[in-house]
Amino acid sequence: MRAFWALVARDIKLAGRLGGGPFVGLGFFIIVVTMVPFGVGADLPLLSRIGPGVLWVAVLLATLLSLDRLFQADFEDGSLDLFLMSPLPVEMQVLAKCLAHWITNTVPLIIAMPAVAFLVNLETGIMLPLIVSLLVGTPSLSLIGALGAALTVGVRRGGLVLSLIVLPLYVPALIFGAAAGTGDLMGTPMLFLGAFSLASLALAPFAAAAALRISVS
Amino acid sequence: MAKSIQRFANPARFMALSGAVLPWAAAATALTLSIGLYLALIASPPDYQQGETVRMMYVHVPSAWLASAGYASMALACAVGLIWRHPLAFASAKAMAPLGAAFTFLALVTGALWGKPMWGAYWVWDARLTSVLVLFFIYLGYIALWEVIEDFGRAARATSVFCLAGAVNLPVIRFSVDWWNTLHQPASVARLDGPAIHSSILTPLLVMALGFTLLFVVLTLVRTRTEIMERRAASLEMQQAQAGMIVGAHNG
Amino acid sequence: MAEYFAMGGYANFVWPAYGITALVTLGLIVWSVRGHRAVKTRIAALEARANGAEGS
Numbered sequence: 001m002r003a004f005w006a007l008v009a010r011d012i013k014l015a016g017r018l019g020g021g022p023f024v025g026l027g028f029f030i031i032v033v034t035m036v037p038f039g040v041g042a043d044l045p046l047l048s049r050i051g052p053g054v055l056w057v058a059v060l061l062a063t064l065l066s067l068d069r070l071f072q073a074d075f076e077d078g079s080l081d082l083f084l085m086s087p088l089p090v091e092m093q094v095l096a097k098c099l100a101h102w103i104t105n106t107v108p109l110i111i112a113m114p115a116v117a118f119l120v121n122l123e124t125g126i127m128l129p130l131i132v133s134l135l136v137g138t139p140s141l142s143l144i145g146a147l148g149a150a151l152t153v154g155v156r157r158g159g160l161v162l163s164l165i166v167l168p169l170y171v172p173a174l175i176f177g178a179a180a181g182t183g184d185l186m187g188t189p190m191l192f193l194g195a196f197s198l199a200s201l202a203l204a205p206f207a208a209a210a211a212l213r214i215s216v217s
Numbered sequence: 218m219a220k221s222i223q224r225f226a227n228p229a230r231f232m233a234l235s236g237a238v239l240p241w242a243a244a245a246t247a248l249t250l251s252i253g254l255y256l257a258l259i260a261s262p263p264d265y266q267q268g269e270t271v272r273m274m275y276v277h278v279p280s281a282w283l284a285s286a287g288y289a290s291m292a293l294a295c296a297v298g299l300i301w302r303h304p305l306a307f308a309s310a311k312a313m314a315p316l317g318a319a320f321t322f323l324a325l326v327t328g329a330l331w332g333k334p335m336w337g338a339y340w341v342w343d344a345r346l347t348s349v350l351v352l353f354f355i356y357l358g359y360i361a362l363w364e365v366i367e368d369f370g371r372a373a374r375a376t377s378v379f380c381l382a383g384a385v386n387l388p389v390i391r392f393s394v395d396w397w398n399t400l401h402q403p404a405s406v407a408r409l410d411g412p413a414i415h416s417s418i419l420t421p422l423l424v425m426a427l428g429f430t431l432l433f434v435v436l437t438l439v440r441t442r443t444e445i446m447e448r449r450a451a452s453l454e455m456q457q458a459q460a461g462m463i464v465g466a467h468n469g
Numbered sequence: 470m471a472e473y474f475a476m477g478g479y480a481n482f483v484w485p486a487y488g489i490t491a492l493v494t495l496g497l498i499v500w501s502v503r504g505h506r507a508v509k510t511r512i513a514a515l516e517a518r519a520n521g522a523e524g525s
Contacts, residue, residue, distance in 0.1 A: 147382060151375045155365050165358035165379055168351050169386050172393035179400060192396075196389065207382055214374040258487070269477035276490040319493050327486045334482055432494065439501045446508040453515040 003088040004096050011100030018073065022108035025062045029109050032058040033119050044121045051120035052130050052181035056174055059109050059134060063141045064166065066105045068159040070097060070149040071212070080153070080216055090209035094146055098205075102142040110134050126182060133180035133193060140173045140197040143204035150211035172196050228445050231305055235438045242435045250428035256421035264418065270334050275421050277327035279429040280320045284349060287317030287433060288356070292384040295377035304448070305441070307373035310380065311363055312440030316433055318356035324349050344398035348391045355383040369448070 015021060036054050037047060047054075074080040083093050113131055122130070148166035152158035173196055179189035257275035264271035291313045298306030328346045329339040340346070359376055366372035476483045 147378075151362065151379055152365070157365055161358070161361045161365050164354070164361055168354040168358065168390070169382065171351055172386070172389045175393040175397045179397070189396075192393070199389075203385070207378060211375060211378050214371060214378065217371070263477060269479045269483060272476070272483050273486045276486055280490070316497060319497055323490055323493055326489055330482045330486045334479055429494075432498075436497055436501045439505050443501070443505045443508050446505075446512055450508055450511045450515060453512065453519065457515065457518060 003086075004092055007088070007093060007096035008100045008103075011097055012104055014073070015100065015104040018069075022104055025066055025105050026108050026112055028065060029058050029062040029112070030116055030119075032061055033116055036120065048121040048123055051117070051122045052126060052133075053178040054120055055113070055117070055122075055130065056134070056178045056181060059106065059138060060141060060170060060174060062109060063106055063138065063145060064163050066101065067145040067149045067166070068152070068162050070101055070146060071153040072149075072158075075153045075216075080212070084213060084216055090212060091205040094150070094205045094208045094212070098139070098142040098146050101146070102139055106134075106138045106142065110138070129183060129185055129190075130181040132185055133177050133190060136190065136197055137173050137177035137180070137193045140200040140204075141170060143197075143200040143208075144169050144173075147204050147208045147211055150208040150215060153212075153215050228305060232442060232445065235442055239435065239438055242431065242438070246428060246431040246435050249424060249431055253421060253425035253428045256424055261421045262417055267335075270331060271418060273327055273331045274418070275425045277324060277331055278422055279426040280324040280327060281345075281349060282426055283429055283433055284317060284321035284324050284352060286430070287313055287320060288352060288380075288384070288387070290437075291317060291359075292380050295380040298373065299377050299381070304373070305445070307377065308444035308448070309437060309441045310377065311373075312444055313433075313437050314356060314360050314363070316436055316440070318353065318360065320429070320433070321349060321353040321356055325353065342398070344391075344395045347398070348387075348394045351390050351394070352387065355387070359383070 033054060036050075040046065040050070071080060074083065084090060086093070110131060113134070114127060117127060117130075145162075145166055148162045148169075151165065152162045155161065173193065176189045176193040176196060180187065180193050183189055253275070257272060261272075263269045291310045294306045294310035294313065297303065298310060325346060328349070332341060332343075332346075333339050359380055362376045362379055363372050366375055474480060474484075
């Protein structure tokens with residue numbers, strides 16, 4: 001268990017050192033959200049209606065961007081081979097990396113949400129369901145994303161293919177997440193979202209571990 | 218059971234068997250499709266409600282059926298490949314992918330062409346076609362993975378894992394898109410297949426579906442044979458390159 | 470005859486639907502058969518070279 005938390009801590013520290021930490025992802029997220037009014041017009045009621053969906057899509061895209069670095073650094077310096085030989089099960093290692101990824105990439109976005117929500121004229125009543133929906137749903141993005149990252153690690157143009165293979169798998173999270181973001185805290189979409197995240201938690205580490213073994217062999 | 222699977226899975230046997238079967242299968246395909254086209258375009262009456270637009274169903278429904286059935290066959294082949302490690306399974310999965318993707322594309326286009334006279338717009342984000350669109354992206358992802366991973370062994374297993382992940386997720390995607398559709402669609406939008414199917418429509422539909430399915434099988438056999446021969450060509454090239462290097466070393 | 474081709478006013482939808490189906494289907498057939506022939510030729514050439522090398 002100690003090895004698990006050590007791996008989480010290591011990845012969080014590494015994320016801080018390389019690639020500007022959470023700020024690049026945050027910057028991208030804010031810019032994407034800013035682009036939307038340029039595209040659809042500054043009609044405040046319209047923005048307010050599409051706000052939760054726009055914010056969810058922006059979080060999704062920011063998460064996607066950070067995924068190909070998940071295993072890449074370890075692949076390049078050979079630590080990935082060591083991970084596969086370590087006594088800690090590969091599935092647990094994947095879980096540790098997903099947790100670190102979620103903490104360093106997604107949580108900053110969620111924390112920044114109240115500050116960014118005014119860009120889309122988000123109604124104050126929706127803030128809480130939106131944040132809860134993100135907390136419940138975004139772990140599935142890191143988990144499913146890990147599978148994609150494991151399949152494409154070390155591949156040329158891997159980032160592009162990663163996006164292509166992961167986005168269709170994200171569709172349920174986006175549908176339920178955006179709907180949950182506008183509804184009740186315990187409404188149907190929130191429950192489905194939770195179920196989807198739990199299912200990802202149960203299945204994705206095994207699939208990603210299998211993918212890592214395939215990619216490194 | 219495993220032994221008989223192995224007997225048919227041996228590439229040399231597969232090549233011999235498929236070579237023998239192909240001419241007959243191709244003939245059967247041509248015959249069935251010809252009959253189907255005749256029934257679809259000439260011999261069947263227009264629908265009393267949908268009029269001549271029902272004829273589009275005779276190409277749309279078989280395409281949609283093959284889009285899903287093709288993916289299911291691919292997923293089965295990938296599972297067999299991962300469990301029993303036989304290259305024939307991986308080769309056939311790779312062979313089926315562009316075929317399935319093409320029929321998915323056709324399902325989308327014919328669906329849009331059907332949608333315009335029915336609902337007034339080419340694309341209305343109905344649950345069925347939207348799910349097919351996501352399926353199309355999954356096919357593209359699978360094909361893209363084969364293209365970018367250079368080692369055949371790694372590509373075969375990685376694409377298979379992805380195909381199975383997609384297979385597990387597809388029912389969830391379908392469910393979520395259905396649910397999403399009820400949320401945002403006005404109640405007046407009709408379902409894509411309209412009223413119940415009666416027998417004068419059923420016969421052309423089934424014949425066309427059978428014809429296209431036979432076509433899928435024939436082309437899968439052809440493409441799997443091609444894949445197997447590509448492996449052999451690659452290994453021959455490698456052997457000759459190595460022999461050439463050795464000879465060159467002796468002469469040089 | 471013209472009435473038949475008009476497809477009850479839906480000609481702009483029915484014929485393109487069949488047209489693109491025919492196009493894609495024929496495209497798949499041609500592509501698959503050509504790929505098959507090409508690799509067969511390649512193997513024949515490689516095997517000829519291998520046999521030639523053994524003979525010399």
